[in-house]
Amino acid sequence: MAATAHKKRPAKSQSGPAPKKAKKAYVATNEKPETTTARKAKRSVPVTVTSVPNESENTDDEGYLDEAEDEADLDGEDNDNMQVDSREGKTSARESHITQKALQQSRKAAKPHSDLISVAKRVWALARSQTISAKERRIHITELMNVVRGKVKLIVFKHDASRIIQTLVKYGSKTEREEICEELKGSYADAAKNRYAKFLLLKLIRLLPSHRANILSSFHGQILSHSRLLLHREASSVLADAFELYANSTERAGMVKEFYGKEVALFSQKKEVDNEKAGKGLSGVLETFGSDKEKKARILAAVKENLASIFNNPDKGSVRHAIVHCATWEYLDVLARMQDHGNEDDVKEAEKLRRDLFESCTELLPEMVHTRDGSRVVREFLARGSAKDRKIILKAVKPHIERMCLDDEAQMVLFTAMDVTDDTKLLQKSVISIITTPETLDTLVKSPQGRRAIFYLLVPRSRRHFTIVQIRALGDTDNARDGVRIGTKQGSEEGATTGEGTSKKSPVVRREEIRRGSSEALLKWIEERGADLVREAAESLVVGEIMLYAEGDKSPASQTLLRALATPYPASSATSASSSAHPIDLPHASRLYKTLLQGGHFNHSLKSVEISERWDPTAFAVDFVKIVGGDDGTVVKDICTKGERNGSFVVAELCGALVGTGDVSSDKVAAKEAREKLNGWLSTSETRKGIEEGEKDGARGTKVLLDAIGRL
Secondary structure (H helix, E strand, C coil): CCCCCCCCCCCHHHHCCCCCCCCCCCCCCCCCCCCHHHHHCCCCCCCCCCCCCCCCCCCCCCCCCCHHHHHHHHHCHHHHCCCCCCCHHHHHHHHHHHHHHHHHHHHHHHCCCHHHHHHHHHHHHHHCCCCCCHHHHHHHHHHHHHHHCCCHHHHCCCCCCHHHHHHHHHHCCHHHHHHHHHHCCCCHHHHHHCCCHHHHHHHHHHHCHHHHHHHHHCCCCCCCCCCCHHHCCCHHHHHHHHHHHHCCHHHHHHHHHHHHCHHHHHHHHCCCCCHHHHCCCHHHHHHHCCCCHHHHHHHHHHHHHHHHHHHCCHHHCHHHCHHHHHHHHHHHHHHHHHHHHCCHHHHHHHHHHHHHHHHHHHHHHHHCCCCHHHHHHHHHHHHHCCHHHHHHHHHHHHHHHHHHHCCCCHHHHHHHHHHHCCCHHHHHHHHHHHHCCHHHHHHHCCCHHHHHHHHHHHCCCCCCCCCHHHHHHHHCCHHHHHCCCCCCCCCCHHHCCCCCCCCCCCHHHHHHHHHHHHHHHHHHHHHHHHHHHCCCHHHHHHHHHHHHHCCCCCHHHHHHHHHHHCCCCCCCCCCCCCCCCCHHHCHHHHHHHHHHHHCEEEECCCCEEEECCCCCHHHHHHHHHHHHHCCCCHHHHHHHHCCCCCCHHHHHHHHHHHHHCHHHCCCHHHHHHHHHHHHHHHCCHHHHHHHHHHHHCCCCCHHHHHHHHHCC
16 A cells, blocks of 8 residues: 655664754844853863863753753654554554653653643743844743742752753843842752752852852852862862852952861851951961961861862862862961971971872872962972972973963963972973974964963063063062072072072073073974964064074074075065065064074163174174075065065164174174175165165165165
8 A cells, every 4th residue: 555655753762863953043133141251251271181171161052952852842743643654564663652752751741840841841942042032032031930930949950951940040130030049049059069050050150249149158168068069079160160250359268268177167257257367368367366376286287188188089170170279379378488487396397287288289280280379389399399399290290291381370380390490401301302392382382371481491581571470470489499588588688598498509500501401402493494483473583582592503593594585575476465475574574584683682771782692693694695695685685675675674784783793703704705795785876776766765774774785
């Protein structure tokens, strides 16, 4: 018997994975469901994580529920009316499908609040649509709120209904958000521990600043005791986001106070702890107790115990959270003050406590370097540790060197390691050799953080590349390294060293050894990649610093840079794109060659050039004439007389390098020959006429060039 050929939709188990639903265009106009600034906030990512985890907050409403389940709920009636082939096999499959569907519906009906969830889902499907206007969405949101009002706690912990409340918070008004927040009051900790409700709680913390303090205060007493939220796999991410992204300084201080133990919490409730001093952290709380050493010892013991509970459970993931790093740094800061200002007993006790903490978290240090406080903790261990401690730390972070170089806070650990480690051979093996591999350099040079890591090998703490804030932060560990008392100024009479610094080698000697150890690989990299690097603005800065301050034979690298300039001018292509333009027409490249020819950077404060002792501009000028000029000086003349004449300043500096610095050149004879050859090219009437025409046309640098030619 013939039957109409209709294909039955295959069961989920037969059809393979459901295809991903394409994102629909967002057509609702003038609709701002969430604060855009809050949406952009992201928690810092540990350097041990190769891909960014999506655990902080899931804001995508699409695709959360199973598509087959949605269709079964919303248009399941159509499935019962599907026409199928009348053959016996097809009939059996249809009957089996009907039986399975009936079983599925009966199971859903048996669940608590199934009717409520079913109705809410239908309205929610309309409210979350991405193709409706703001006015239509407002109608559906109001209807959805009426459905779930008073029943939020009943459904928010369910995997297939939590999204419904999240949509209300996302698109609802402030009044509706506050209503939901009030219904959840008393269950915030339970919501934080729930795999699905935690996302709703984070939305409330972010979008309801007026209720944030109440939500966070409800966690007090449960962060490290009772519920132990910080050691809960789901709740810890809520605390981490709240602390790092949304809480203010007072709220953060209240969360960190949980580490101080029950005694501090009790005194805080009785108002016996000065709030102003408590705002200073652990050191402020200890100041409140004055000279009561027993209480101070109990508080330090409580902090030590709480930190140990975190470090002894690394599988919980709490070690990488900023709240833990903040508490750890406050503890170490107190110990540092005890070592620098305490009596002999205090010094011994502080050293013992610091040693215990170091041994408990040695293997976990790479998990901490990505936050400001965590980076400061590791840097403190480096500054106050022994040579053996530093070797252990460098071994722990060695697999993550490249990612640390690309992180603002983590790279500070590497910089401090270079500042305090006397064993520069260990640094060369564990850090420098990794940074200076060609593959790593190609990655680092593309970001500001990566370029700073390269600069620190050659010009550490230079104001040209490091901010005042960064330089001051790096200087925080100098006192411990050099044995200078805290609170005094190094180099002054009040800042006399105690002779107990943790490093014995002079900082100047250490920097020279690091520069020497990294120079060969850096110059080799310029030799291989210089022609491409000078075409990019940021990369050309790195090229300039390497050429000026590295040590060793720079001739091969110089020749690579000059061969890039020796191509015919102007470029054959009419486009001005950096990929096809002549290097002299690229402002950053032209500036690089000018800097190398003048022997260093121009200091605008002193109005003079800071000559680098490690660079010979005359030797570079001689190579310039030989490689770029060739036999007849065509390119040198063309960059001054053709096109945009962007080579005027460069050639002027070339003349100056051969005239003014010949006495410091390693080869005076070669410099004299190059000067005579250059003078012969530029002194011809045809060349001077072309330069003078450029002056009439308004070309820049022609007057400077003519004056320089006159001095040849």
